[in-house]
Each structure stands twice: as C-alpha cells, then as structure tokens.
Amino acid sequence: MTRPIAFSGNTLDRDEQHRRDATYLATSLQEDKTRILPVWKLAPLVREGEEKRLAWATPAILDGHTGPEPVFLGVADGRAHFAVDISAHGEPLKEFGWEGAASFPDLRATVGLLPPGDGGIAAQARHIVDWHSRHGFCPGCGEKTRPKDGGWARICTACSSEHFPRTDPVVIMLVVDGDRCLLGRQPGWPKPMVSALAGFVEAGETLEEAVRREVREEAGIQVGAIRYVASQPWPFPASLMIGCQAEAVSRRIQIDANELESADWFTKDEVKAALTAPTQRLGVPPPIAIAHHLIKAWVAE
Numbered sequence: 519m520t521r522p523i524a525f526s527g528n529t530l531d532r533d534e535q536h537r538r539d540a541t542y543l544a545t546s547l548q549e550d551k552t553r554i555l556p557v558w559k560l561a562p563l564v565r566e567g568e569e570k571r572l573a574w575a576t577p578a579i580l581d582g583h584t585g586p587e588p589v590f591l592g593v594a595d596g597r598a599h600f601a602v603d604i605s606a607h608g609e610p611l612k613e614f615g616w617e618g619a620a621s622f623p624d625l626r627a628t629v630g631l632l633p634p635g636d637g638g639i640a641a642q643a644r645h646i647v648d649w650h651s652r653h654g655f656c657p658g659c660g661e662k663t664r665p666k667d668g669g670w671a672r673i674c675t676a677c678s679s680e681h682f683p684r685t686d687p688v689v690i691m692l693v694v695d696g697d698r699c700l701l702g703r704q705p706g707w708p709k710p711m712v713s714a715l716a717g718f719v720e721a722g723e724t725l726e727e728a729v730r731r732e733v734r735e736e737a738g739i740q741v742g743a744i745r746y747v748a749s750q751p752w753p754f755p756a757s758l759m760i761g762c763q764a765e766a767v768s769r770r771i772q773i774d775a776n777e778l779e780s781a782d783w784f785t786k787d788e789v790k791a792a793l794t795a796p797t798q799r800l801g802v803p804p805p806i807a808i809a810h811h812l813i814k815a816w817v818a819e
Contacts, residue, residue, distance in 0.1 A: 555643050564632070
C-alpha cells in the first residue's frame with residue numbers, strides 16, 4: 519500500500535478496561551479536558567478551513583441532552599474521547615454556535631480530506647452510533663435494551679441478554695490472469711468506472727470460499743490461489759472489506775446480469791494509464807476505495 523486506506527489509522531486507544539468502568543466514564547463526562555465528537559444524522563462534525571479535521575467539543579454540549587448516551591471511543595493524550603448522537607437537534611450548527619466554523623458533511627465525500635487518524639475515528643463513531651440507533655429492542659424477546667460498557671454492548675431490560683455491535687465481512691478481490699485483471703461495473707455507476715468484484719461472506723463460509731463463489735456467480739470465472747492483501751472498515755453501515763488477489767483458472771466471462779452490467783479483462787498497461795486519468799474504456803475507483811489500492815498494488819508488482 520502506497521498510501522493509508524480510507525477509514526483506517528484510528529489513533530485512539532480503545533481501552534477496554536476503562537470502557538467497563540462506569541465510575542471512570544461518568545467522571546470523564548464531567549471533565550473539561552474530555553473530548554466529545556458530535557454526530558448528526560450519522561455525519562461527524564468536521565472543522566472548516568484549509569485543513570479539515572474532526573471538530574471536537576467539550577462535555578458542555580451535553581447540558582440538557584436527552585438523546586442517546588455518549589459512546590466511549592477511547593483515550594489519547596490522557597483525554598477520554600466520546601461520540602454523541604445529536605440527530606434530535608433540528609439545526610445543531612446554529613444551536614451550538616458552530617456556523618461557519620464547522621459542518622456535518624457527507625463522510626464518504628470528506629474522508630479523503632481528513633488526516634488518516636481522523637478518518638479512522640470517524641468510521642468508528644459512525645458505525646457505533648448507527649448500531650445503537652438500530653438496536654433499541656431485544657431481538658430475543660422484543661423488550662427495550664439499554665447501553666452498557668460505554669456503549670459497546672446493549673443489554674435487554676427484560677431478559678438480560680447482551681448484544682454487541684455487528685461487523686459484516688465483505689470479500690473484495692482483484693482476479694488476475696498474468697498481466698490482465700478482471701474488472702466489472704454495476705448499473706448506475708458513472709461511466710467508464712469499473713472495479714474489483716465484491717460480495718458478502720455468507721453463513722458457514724470461509725473467506726476463500728466466498729471469493730471463489732462470488733467470482734463464479736458474478737462473472738463465471740473459476741479461481742485458484744487466493745492471497746490476502748489488505749482490509750478496510752466501511753461504516754455504511756457496518757462492513758469490513760477484506761481485500762484479496764485471486765488467480766484465474768478460467769478466462770471466459772459469463773456475467774450475472776442481476777449483479778453486473780458488464781465485466782472484462784484489462785491489461786496492466788491499460789490499468790496503469792487509467793490510474794493517472796480515466797480513458798474512454800476504463801476508469802478506476804478513487805483512493806477512498808480499497809479497490810483502488812488493490813489495483814494499484816497489482817500494477818506496481
């Protein structure tokens with residue numbers, strides 16, 4: 519990898535010991551040195567200006583707060599860091615006096631402008647805040663749940679069963695055949711962009727089995743050797759992209775039209791040119807996507 523992968527590089531110590539310490543958490547939320555990351559409609563607060571960074575507030579913003587409990591993110595430089603969902607506020611920038619100094623931009627459009635560490639923290643905050651918003655009731659008995667362990671679990675108020683944030687594994691693979699690679703496009707993508715194939719890992723399936731199944735189902739290609747390359751958190755809402763390279767053992771493409779609009783083999787020279795600028799036939803994903811890094815690493819081999 520020649521540059522950090524978006525949403526990686528979280529610099530916080532997640533500090534599991536303190537997340538289980540109710541006294542520490544309560545005390546931290548009373549200390550001025552503590553940092554709070556406001557999240558509004560799943561968008562973390564970002565400081566405006568030439569250098570965009572996450573915009574941290576102090577616990578003072580929690581005065582009168584009646585929404586979800588703050589979630590403990592971790593510790594850095596002796597300071598506790600939390601995220602809090604303030605989506606109940608209609609105009610938070612005006613209400614908290616942040617207009618002109620900060621905003622709640624779309625995270626996918628902004629992460630490339632943030633320092634790598636901030637992107638990782640933003641992914642963590644968005645993922646956990648979204649999980650809490652979706653899991654207010656117990657899937658076992660249907661009664662209400664409440665946060666536990668600094669927001670890293672929920673416990674049912676009736677049956678006491680515990681529930682934990684989920685992460686959905688997704689395999690994303692660059693299929694190669696000598697100096698060619700297989701890339702496909704989904705309907706609705708801007709032309710001429712294509713990307714590596716990808717799909718969710720299913721129940722009772724290894725990563726290798728998922729790679730082979732997805733490539734076979736989407737493009738009709740059989741693959742043999744598979745190697746892991748890198749991974750990427752993808753908090754939309756809760757995926758982990760597991761990047762692999764797979765060796766093709768067949769070449770004839772037969773796409774599943776329900777999954778892909780098209781797929782084709784592209785030479786290394788074609789892909790190298792497209793990494794600099796899109797061509798009429800080929801555009802590659804931007805650096806925010808792990809597919810970009812898989813493609814770039816293959817070209818550099």
